Amino acid sequence: MKKEECFYLGKIVSKFSFRGEVLAKLDTDEPQLYKDLESVFIAHGNDLVPFFIEKARLHKSDLLRLKIEDVNSEEDADRLMRSELYLPLAFLPKLDGNKFYFHEIVGFQMIDESFGRVGVIKGVNDTTAQALFEVERDGKEILIPMNDEFIKEVNRKKKEVVVATPEGLIDLYLQ
Incomplete structure (x- = not known):
């Protein structure tokens, strides 16, 4: 998947637990739309790497708490710090009227x-x-x-x- 085919969702900003959970700051007015994500693309250099999500839930209303598959320790989570998150453009809700992306x-x-x-x-x-x-x-x-x-x-x-x-x-x- 190329970045041009995706939209910027947010960034991993901190670790949450010793089991590798992380908190992501989402670039959206409606973070609740993304609490049931099954996967996400994480920027690694110029590439986007898919990661599967075991569990996602809102944390303090504007952060998304993520448990990412195969990220099971603080050390694993450290490698994802400040990583940008992306989703395919098809995941954007359709807008109508004078609203637009x-x-x-x-x-x-x-x-x-x-x-x-x-x-x-x-x-x-x-x-x-x-x-x-x-x-x-x-x-x-x-x-x-x-x-x-x-x-x-x-x-x-x-x-x-x-x-x-x-x-x-x-x-x-x-x-």
Whole structure:
């Protein structure tokens, strides 16, 4: 399995018991969706290695306590510390309406209600205080704040995201 075929689930952050249990911090608003996992991919360098889970349960609401098959001691668990966890994209719950996963809108056209066709969404920058659509238009990058008030429609059939940005925002990038 390749990382491009998976999504980042979280990271193993600490040991829990002398029997090799670990705690994983999940990158999700709904950790309860993952309490019945049967397996997970753990990043090992550039590779993803499958591991089977004997038992998983929520711990203090936002951590997942995992007992991974063949991880039976503190030493075994030490080797997994700070490892990233991944699951196949097919495990993501389907979203509808104007909700979307960042990876799913890459390649969509961005249409502004006033400006018209803005360009192609190349990615999402979520390292800033507010996530930004990265849109390419004629070799130029246009950054559009990912604001619920701006997003008017996500049309999966047409592969379009329709927005209503403040007047002049897009023009700033084109001058």
